[in-house]
Amino acid sequence: MTSPLTLYHIPDWASSIIHLALEEIGVPFQIRLMDRDEGDFSAPWFRAINPQGLIPAMETPDGPMFETVAILLWLNESFGGLGPRQGEPDRAAFLSWLSFVSNTLHPTVMDMIHPERLAGEAAAAQMAAAALERLNIQCSLIETMLTEQRPDWLSSASSGALGHYLGILFRWAIYLPKDPEMRFSLRPFPALRSVLAAHETSPAARKVAEADALGPTPFTAPQG
Secondary structure, three states, X not given: OOOOOEEEEOOOOOHHXXXXXXXHHOOOOEEEEOOHHHOHHHOHHHHOOOOOOOOOEEEEOOEEEXXXXXXXXXXXXXXXXXXXXXXXXXHHHHHHHHHHHHHHHHHHHHHHHOOHHHHOOXXXXXXXXXXXXXXXXXXXXXXXXXXXXXXXXXXXXXXHHHHHHHHHHHHHHHXXXXXXXXXXXXXXXXXXXXXXXXXXXXXXXXXXXXXXXXOOOOOOOOOO
C-alpha cells in the first residue's frame, strides 16, 4: 500500500527538518529524492507541487504542501506529537516561537551561510558578520525563553517541531561557514545546547542522521 505522505527531499537540506518530524510522530511515509542537477526543481510536475520549485514539499491527503512551518503545523494538527494543538495549553507561545524561528532565525542563518546571495561577493564578509551578530542576539531570546518558561514542547525530554527546526538550522550555522570566525557556537547558550544534545540522541534523530548521513552529533558538533 502506498503511503499518503510523500516527502520530496535532499539530505541535509531543509527537508531534513520534515524528515525528523515524520520519524518523530511515527506515521508511514515515503521519500522521493530530488536531483537539482537533473532539473527536478524546475520540472513542470514539481512546480505543480511547489510553484517556487523548492523543498521541502510534501504530498498529503489534503493536497500538496510547501513551506517548512506550514508542513510542521499540518503534521502536528493531523497527528500530534510536535507541540500543543488547538485548545491545548501553551499553544500561543508555541505558535509564536515557531513563527519566530521560521520568519526571523531561519533567514538570519541563510544570510550567514550564503551572504553573497544578497550582498554580493565584495560585501559577503560584512554580511556574514552582521548575520552572526543577529543570530547570537536571537539565540539569547531563545535561551531566556528556555530558562524562564521551561516549555514542555522544547525541552530535553521533548524536542517537538521547534527542536527539529532548530537542530538543522544550528547544524548549518556551526559547520557551513568557511571562515572559522564566522561559525556559530552553542557555548554561550547552555540551555539550548542541552535541548539539542538530548534531541540528537533520540531514536528519531538517530534514524534520520543515519539515513541522511548527518553524523553522530548532528546538532551540537556537526562535521562537514
